[in-house]
Amino acid sequence: MSTPQPPTQQAAPVWQAAEPGYHSPIPVVRTHLGHALASEWTKIRSLRSTMWTLGVFVLLVVGIGLLTGVVVASTDTDLNGESALSLGFFGLLLGSMCLVSLGVLTTATEYGTGMIRTTMVACPSRGRVLAAKALVFFLIAFTVTLLSATAVAFLHMVMLEGNNAGQPTGDEWLKATVGISLHLALLGTLSLAVGSIVRHSAGAITLMIGALLAPLxxxxxxxxxSLEGVRDALFEYSIPNQLSVFYSNSLSTSGPSGWDPLWIMLGVTAAALGGAFLLLGERDV
Structure with missing residues (x-):
């Protein structure tokens, strides 16, 4: 009777290391913020809501800017040396609602659809996800606003050249283009943080539009x-008045001036993002 032969040991796969334990043939790459930024950029540019809101924003800013310039030029209104840049205020005020809506949708929509679970599985670092969303959105909002505001400013200067419009200084140009673009981008980022906190698109948009218009x-x-002090404070620190400060055309005689509205919005947005980061780590997805 023949004795059983011991089973022959199969050769280990080429991809398996000599030490014990399983090693995946798929190369493992340590993730970083760049991967999260690429993911959020892919998501935000592939959504129809992004194209619609940004498209309406450009239409409002440029369209109302052109309409305002045509009306003033056709009526031969004498600007008495005032800068024509201030006419861009009206389109940007209405357009700010588009950035508010897009900022909320950037975070709140994922909670409504449940896609946030997939996002967090792909990137377990919740803080990194929120930071990537905020950074990508801020850069998009700033770029689109800067291009739109600059285009309207140049159009107004050309259209109103015969209406005794004053020649804006370098600081006025900077505030009416870069300054107001930073302010509106921060306003949209604030909306993004509120969307992350509230986790409900309609509720967060309502809150932000209320904050935008209700004080005024x-x-x-x-x-x-007896309410004069409260009334003045609401006027001075309302968002429409802060936007008008960038055009040296404040709705009040006191309150923020120069670049103050930008620092105020920066502080409020930083506080809201800080609260969103804290709540994101404590809540269940």
Whole structure:
């Protein structure tokens, strides 16, 4: 009777190392912020909501800017040496609602659809995900706003050359293009943080539009002399007034001036993002 032969040991696959344990044939790459940025850029540029909101934003800013310039030029209004750049305020004020909506949708939509679970599985570092969303959105909002505001500014200077428009200084150009673009990009990023905190698109958009318009509207109906201080504060620190400061055309005689609105919005946005980071780490996805 023949004795059983011991089983022959199969050769280990080429990809398997000599030491014990399983080693995947797929190369493992340590992820970093660049991967999260690439992912968020792919998501935000492939969504129809991004194209619609940014398209409407450009249409409002450029369209209302052109309409305002045509009306002023056709009526032969004498600007008395005032800069024509201030006419771009109206389109940017309405367009800011588009950036507010897009900022909220950038974060809140994923919670509504449940896609946030897939995002967090792909990138378990929640803080990195939120940082990537905020950075990608800020850069997109700043670039689109800067291009639109600059185009409107040049158009107004050409169209209103015969209306006794003053020649803007370098600081006025910088504030009416770069300054207001930074402010609106931060406003949209603030909306992104609120969307991450609230996790509900309609609720967060309502909150942000209320914050955008409510202080100015409430102040307009405060007629009592005892509320004069509150009324002035609402006027001075309302977002429409802060936007007008960039055009040296403040709605009030006191309050923020120069570049103050930018630092105020930067502080508020940083605080909101800080709260969103804290809540993101403590909540269940």
């Amino acid at each position: 509207v409430i102040a307009m109906f405060m007629f009592a002399s």
